Amino acid sequence: MNILQKGQIQEAAVDRPAARLSLAYVWVAYIAFGVAALAGMLQGMVRGGIMELPSWMNYYQILTAHGVLMALIFTTFFIIGFLYSGVAKTTGGTLHGSALGWGWSGWILMVIGTLMAGVMIILNEASVLYTFYAPLKASPVFYIGTALVVVGSWLAGFGIFSRYRKWRRLNKGQNSPLFLYMSVTTYILWIVATIPVAIEVLFQLIPWSLGWTPTINIMLSRTLFWFFGHPLVYFWLLPAYIAWYVCVPRVIGGHVFSDSLSRLAFICLLLFSIPVGFHHQLMEPGISEGWKMIHVILTLIVVVPSLMTAFSMFAIFETTGRKKGGVGLFGWFKKLPWTDVRFFAPFMGMLFFIPGGAGGIINASNQLNAVVHNTIWVTGHFHITVGAAVALTFFGVSFWLVPVLTGRTLTPTANRMGMVQTVFWSVGMFIMSAAMHTMGLEGGPRRTDYTTYMDHPLALGWMDYQRVMAFGGGLLFVAAVLLILILLYLTFMAPKGHTEYPIAETEEAQPVPRILERWTVWVGVLVVLIVLAYGYPIMEQIQHQAPGSPPFRTW
Amino acid sequence: METQPNTQRDVKKAPQTKPHQENLKGTFAAVIIVGLIILVSWFGIFGLFLDRA
Numbered sequence: 001m002n003i004l005q006k007g008q009i010q011e012a013a014v015d016r017p018a019a020r021l022s023l024a025y026v027w028v029a030y031i032a033f034g035v036a037a038l039a040g041m042l043q044g045m046v047r048g049g050i051m052e053l054p055s056w057m058n059y060y061q062i063l064t065a066h067g068v069l070m071a072l073i074f075t076t077f078f079i080i081g082f083l084y085s086g087v088a089k090t091t092g093g094t095l096h097g098s099a100l101g102w103g104w105s106g107w108i109l110m111v112i113g114t115l116m117a118g119v120m121i122i123l124n125e126a127s128v129l130y131t132f133y134a135p136l137k138a139s140p141v142f143y144i145g146t147a148l149v150v151v152g153s154w155l156a157g158f159g160i161f162s163r164y165r166k167w168r169r170l171n172k173g174q175n176s177p178l179f180l181y182m183s184v185t186t187y188i189l190w191i192v193a194t195i196p197v198a199i200e201v202l203f204q205l206i207p208w209s210l211g212w213t214p215t216i217n218i219m220l221s222r223t224l225f226w227f228f229g230h231p232l233v234y235f236w237l238l239p240a241y242i243a244w245y246v247c248v249p250r251v252i253g254g255h256v257f258s259d260s261l262s263r264l265a266f267i268c269l270l271l272f273s274i275p276v277g278f279h280h281q282l283m284e285p286g287i288s289e290g291w292k293m294i295h296v297i298l299t300l301i302v303v304v305p306s307l308m309t310a311f312s313m314f315a316i317f318e319t320t321g322r323k324k325g326g327v328g329l330f331g332w333f334k335k336l337p338w339t340d341v342r343f344f345a346p347f348m349g350m351l352f353f354i355p356g357g358a359g360g361i362i363n364a365s366n367q368l369n370a371v372v373h374n375t376i377w378v379t380g381h382f383h384i385t386v387g388a389a390v391a392l393t394f395f396g397v398s399f400w401l402v403p404v405l406t407g408r409t410l411t412p413t414a415n416r417m418g419m420v421q422t423v424f425w426s427v428g429m430f431i432m433s434a435a436m437h438t439m440g441l442e443g444g445p446r447r448t449d450y451t452t453y454m455d456h457p458l459a460l461g462w463m464d465y466q467r468v469m470a471f472g473g474g475l476l477f478v479a480a481v482l483l484i485l486i487l488l489y490l491t492f493m494a495p496k497g498h499t500e501y502p503i504a505e506t507e508e509a510q511p512v513p514r515i516l517e518r519w520t521v522w523v524g525v526l527v528v529l530i531v532l533a534y535g536y537p538i539m540e541q542i543q544h545q546a547p548g549s550p551p552f553r554t555w
Numbered sequence: 556m557e558t559q560p561n562t563q564r565d566v567k568k569a570p571q572t573k574p575h576q577e578n579l580k581g582t583f584a585a586v587i588i589v590g591l592i593i594l595v596s597w598f599g600i601f602g603l604f605l606d607r608a
Contacts, residue, residue: 303593310589314582322578329581354589358596368600371607441603 014501018088018095019405021103023491025081025156026402028111029074030487035118036069037480044432044473048466049450059449060127060555067130068121068146071232071386073114076149078394079239080106080156083183085401086242087160089501090177091167095159099166102159106152113148116141127555129447131229132205134221137551140209147201150194157187175512178262179246179503185266186238188523192530193231193274200224208551215548219286220541226277227534230299234273236386238266240393243346244313247397250502251342254320257312259506263516265312268305271526272298275533279364283373286546291537292366298533299364306357313350341418342410342502345396348426352388356381359437374447377440380433388429392422395483402487404501408494417486424479432472439465 039062045051046059088095120126126138164184200221208216245262249255278287278295321332337343359381362368399418403410444462453459
């Protein structure tokens with residue numbers, strides 16, 4: 001038997017087959033990250049008016065490359081690699097045959113899909129940005145590639161579910177390890193969220209791009225996209241939360257604050273991150289105000305599990321800091337391991353998430369959305385959420401995960417370089433996103449090439465912000481290169497040795513309500529919420545659709 | 556409600572469950588600060604909306 005019984009977690013390591021699979025996902029993620037970082041830096045320079053692209057390349061092409069590779073490919077591959085490693089670690093240090101089979105099948109399909117989509121972007125046949133909104137039309141190969149990425153990610157999810165089922169069979173009547181529980185929650189969210197976008201791609205975009213259908217229902221395609229697009233944000237966030245709830249406490253020498261609270265926060269995030277997509281469509285016609293209001297209310301409920309997470313993190317830091325001798329209201333803060341990159345990088349991510357969360361509430365509020373909608377404020381917002389909170393956490397995880405998977409050690413020099421990398425990324429992101437937020441409030445649009453709008457005074461007022469954005473982008477590129485170099489070192493050159501996979505536990509046995517692990521209940525509640533929030537509006541969009549649109553190629 | 560011990564620990568070795576006695580004043584203050592940041596940001600942009608409306 002290769003599945004852990006209770007109390008054995010600390011002794012287990014991640015074995016070679018599981019490590020190879022996780023590493024394969026993590027490295028594809030970082031190859032995509034490197035290309036995306038280059039595209040992002042070029043984009044910043046062009047938008048800042050500092051350079052011009054050669055004639056064979058256009059701004060929207062590199063914008064698409066940056067968005068698709070960073071937001072869709074880097075994140076998804078890294079998340080799957082991280083979850084597989086943690087699931088293996090907490091269930092005996094290994095993965096059984098079918099979990100490995102699902103994992104590799106998913107990886108192969110996702111790599112093929114990524115290559116298909118990537119080649120189309122390079123050939124300038126898919127400059128439709130990462131949201132691929134119709135009526136902009138890409139080559140069918142791009143859509144088929146993205147569909148393969150999604151289907152591949154489902155296969156990988158079946159591997160995690162298979163491991164979970166096996167653990168439950170062998171540990172009847174017990175609650176699963178926290179990491180495993182959170183991985184399953186994350187994957188339920190991902191599979192439910194990707195069904196509508198798969199429907200959009202398979203039944204709307206692919207037939208339309210092949211010319212089989214002359215027009216497309218724009219409203220429906222955008223609704224299906226945002227049905228997926230908002231939980232996509234939580235698919236990025238939940239693995240970062242797993243690192244915050246389960247790994248960071250161990251790194252700082254502390255404990256999980258509350259097992260039940262952690263699980264409840266994940267259930268709330270699962271329930272309230274999906275039936276909320278209309279808050280991305282507040283300025284669109286075709287959806288009545290009442291339905292938008294329902295989605296806004298459900299969106300704002302996400303504040304509850306978010307603040308539960310903030311509370312848990314501060315509580316973990318305070319209890320650990322006080323045990324190390326911290327006194328006074330905030331004296332415990334000084335006792336945290338500030339020179340350990342495994343803590344420092346995710347902590348910086350948490351810090352960015354405070355204004356990120358505040359910005360999210362602003363975006364989701366109807367009147368306030370009117371101020372920021374389609375401005376570069378929104379770009380600034382998702383750069384401090386996914387680009388900082390999530391990315392910095394993933395970097396912090398990578399600094400210990402890669403050595404764990406390669407059987408090497410995070411040396412003091414690599415740790416110091418990681419600290420420098422974190423500072424560069426944080427400063428670059430702060431400068432760039434602060435300029436984006438401010439410029440957005442002054443009306444600067446997102447998703448536009450460099451232009452002075454025929455020297456209009458309002459547009460000329462944005463130019464300085466754009467140059468600041470380019471400077472921040474330059475720092476981010478330096479940090480990205482540094483990160484790749486550190487990860488290459490940790491993969492191939494660092495000294496061989498043991499690196500701990502940090503999994504924290506609660507300080508003392510805590511009762512956990514059994515209902516938190518009854519998935520039929522939570523998936524049932526989720527389906528009811530989705531039907532209530534989306535059922536009627538989608539039916540209306542199909543029954544009373546506006547005239548469809550033919551495809552457009554604007555580049 | 557039916558409850559279960561945490562599976563990540565060897566329950567036999569674990570001490571009996573007792574209420575947390577930790578000092579969490581700093582946590583309370585920090586969460587209040589986060590809440591204030593959210594409120595100030597929200598009302599700031601709402602003010603901008605009213606100003607432009």
